[in-house]
Each structure stands twice: as structure tokens, then as C-alpha cells.
Amino acid sequence: MQYEIIPVTGFQQNCTLVWCDSSKDAAVIDPGGDLDKILARVEALQLKLSQIWLTHGHIDHAGGTGELAEKLNLPIIGPHKEDEFWLEALAQQSQMFGFPAAQPFTPTRWLEDGDEVKLGEESFQVIHCPGHTPGHVVFYHEGAQFAQVGDVLFQGSIGRTDFPKGNHGDLIRSIREKLFPLGDDIRFVPGHGPMSTFGRERESNPFCSDPNYG
Ligand SMILES: [Zn+2]
Numbered sequence: 001m002q003y004e005i006i007p008v009t010g011f012q013q014n015c016t017l018v019w020c021d022s023s024k025d026a027a028v029i030d031p032g033g034d035l036d037k038i039l040a041r042v043e044a045l046q047l048k049l050s051q052i053w054l055t056h057g058h059i060d061h062a063g064g065t066g067e068l069a070e071k072l073n074l075p076i077i078g079p080h081k082e083d084e085f086w087l088e089a090l091a092q093q094s095q096m097f098g099f100p101a102a103q104p105f106t107p108t109r110w111l112e113d114g115d116e117v118k119l120g121e122e123s124f125q126v127i128h129c130p131g132h133t134p135g136h137v138v139f140y141h142e143g144a145q146f147a148q149v150g151d152v153l154f155q156g157s158i159g160r161t162d163f164p165k166g167n168h169g170d171l172i173r174s175i176r177e178k179l180f181p182l183g184d185d186i187r188f189v190p191g192h193g194p195m196s197t198f199g200r201e202r203e204s205n206p207f208c209s210d211p212n213y214g
């Protein structure tokens with residue numbers, strides 16, 4: 001499994017290409033916008049883009065999805081159905097945050113906790129992590145010790161919970177009970193900012209560190 005991070009939109013959202021080394025089958029996670037930039041990397045890396053995966057329904061993560069799916073006839077996988085209200089509000093989100101008008105779409109497949117998503121010979125586990133949004137999911141590749149966590153967890157911070165249906169308690173439980181147990185060595189791509197590991201955040205993140213760590 002290989003990956004490359006492509007920051008997109010004015011929010012510098014970490015859109016990520018993930019692909020299977022042998023088949024070059026690729027998925028784009030969270031194409032929030034800047035589709036030209038994303039497709040230029042797909043071409044440069046000689047990948048076969050075959051799927052769109054979404055962590056949650058916020059505009060900076062999902063804004064380019066409808067256009068990209070239509071252009072390349074791609075299936076849209078995720079997020080969890082609890083984020084349907086966010087996807088239905090993409091037009092309002094575009095206006096509110098000054099994004100280009102997002103093309104509406106309905107996911108091909110909603111994801112549930114414990115689902116698997118496949119890419120060539122590679123398989124990712126889906127972990128439902130509510131809190132920032134109720135239908136937020138994380139994509140985890142066990143063999144590569146890699147996760148794309150969207151806006152659940154950041155290096156030194158956590159996702160906002162002051163949006164509709166946000167829940168701080170749920171977010172902390174998602175991080176401590178679902179992500180940290182995967183292991184200290186897991187490297188993760190957050191929705192924004194630099195990569196980190198679960199161990200580093202368990203030890204030192206002021207919002208969600210584990211008091212019993214070490
Ligand atoms: Zn978000």
C-alpha cells in the first residue's frame with residue numbers, strides 16, 4: 001500500500017491518494033476540491049483511480065466529490081449514513097465557507113463500523129468515529145500501520161464539536177477507545193496539518209492524551 005497527501009482547498013485539507021502497489025488501483029480519500037491538482041498527481045503516478053472514499057460530509061473534504069464522480073464515473077464510498085444531513089447541506093456549506101458550488105451527490109455505499117473497503121490486493125478497515133460529525137469514519141490499513149482519520153484527531157489537537165450533532169464525549173471515546181487501541185506505532189494522516197502517530201498523541205495531546213500512558 002502506498003499513499004500521497006495532496007492538500008486541497010483554502011482550508012489545506014489533506015486529500016490523500018492511496019493505492020495498491022501491484023495493480024496501481026487507487027482511491028482518493030476526501031477530494032474536497034482542486035480536482036485538477038488531484039488528477040495531475042493521479043496521472044504523474046500512473047494510477048488507475050477507481051474509487052472515492054469519504055471520511056465525513058464537510059465541504060472541505062467532500063466538496064469535489066460529485067464533480068469527480070461524474071467526470072470519471074467513480075463509485076462514492078462512505079461516510080456513515082449519519083452524515084447524510086451534512087451531504088444534503090453541501091450547497092449551504094459552499095456558501096457559508098466561500099467554496100465553489102458543490103455538485104450534489106448520493107454515496108454509492110454508506111459505511112458501517114467494521115466494514116472493509118478494498119483496493120486491488122489491499123484492504124482497509126472502516127472504523128466509525130462519531131464526535132466531530134455523527135457519521136465520521138476512519139480508514140485503517142493494518143499491514144501498513146496507516147490510518148486516515150479526517151477531522152477526528154490532529155497532531156496536538158482534536159476535531160471541533162460545536163457543529164450540529166457534534167459531541168465532545170463521543171469524540172474522546174472514539175479516539176481513546178477505537179483509535180488508540182490500534183497501537184502506538186500507527187501513523188495517521190489527519191484532515192489538516194502534519195502526520196503523527198497514535199502513540200505520540202496518546203502521550204502528549206492536551207485534549208485526549210491517556211493519563212495512564214507510559
Ligand atoms: Zn470536518
Ligand SMILES: [Zn+2]
Binds near residue numbers: 060061151
Ligand atoms: Zn476539515
